[in-house]
Amino acid sequence: MSTQESQDLGEVNEVTLVGRMSQPAEEQVLPSGSELWKFRVIVGRPPSPASRVTVDTLDCVVWAKRPARSVSKWQTGDLVEVKGSLRRRFFAPAGGGRVSRCEVEVAAARLIRRAGG
Template identity: 35%
Template structure:
């Protein structure tokens, strides 16, 4: 059997996407998705916050239109990045997006209306 590294996530954007400069004029888009568990044993186990990235300018154009709370679908591969920090070796897991699309942009909430006081 061949090795396979394919990830499909559908979740809510946990904040505004971030942009990090790379060498030259390139940049990487970084965002986090909140993905709910169907079989959570407790509320603390009920969600995962998953870091996603894209180096692709075509995907990044779509990312620029996203807002906190949007429902996003990401397809890509799990990556484990390593580097040396001031306290020694460091590492993190992230999903490198091969595609990322907005599935739902929730309607803005209406401000709460005050009830008129009775005379």
Template identity: 35%
Template sequence: MLIVESRPRSAEIEGGSDGRNEVVLAGRLPETVQVRSLQSGTRFGTWRLVVRRRQQQGRGIRVDTIPCVAFEPGVVETVTGWSPDDMVEVVGSLRRRWWGKDGAKASGYEVEVRSARRLEHRPPEACDQHESVSAGAAPARS
């Protein structure tokens, strides 16, 4: 589930703010959350979220794979308790990240998560084994 709103929800935005960057996703966790540390010692978690697209007549199941990252310690702690195939919900902001050297810069988008919760724990045998990533889905970054 991806919620995109075309009209402002808060008085602050209506009063002249530059807009709103809020993403709400609900989907399946395909693999274990990876926790890493920056040189400063700050821990962060990274994972992908598989989100089904709206079904279109005559087409098979299509999904998008959305990269997510969390820097808030409480969120990192929460997501490390998740298991592959869990159904989860995240709320955050869309961020564009750049990496590489000057001559070979690349960029990609990810959701910087500020809150997260598990909706359902799904044992691997209960997962639909026929889901696959379709063309156009965002590739995972390492």
């Protein structure tokens, strides 16, 4: 199925998160030379009788330069908003084998409020 066919069917892969930074973003240079920034956003969950878990900690990755400049300045506890798409990325970590990870590929990012502010 083409991208256009998916859009015609109303399929959507859009993610918006508003939450707190778990720690500062980390820059990573891949063996290919590509650069990315990785971080986690902590988002509260609504109460549920099915689970005692009160937060989700979600992996985010930034490939584009513009949002990378923003996230590189964020600190632990900052309240942030990220927009992007959910992606499943496959890679081979040191030590062999192939693994996959689901993460939000960030297209836009903004600081809402500094921690403690």
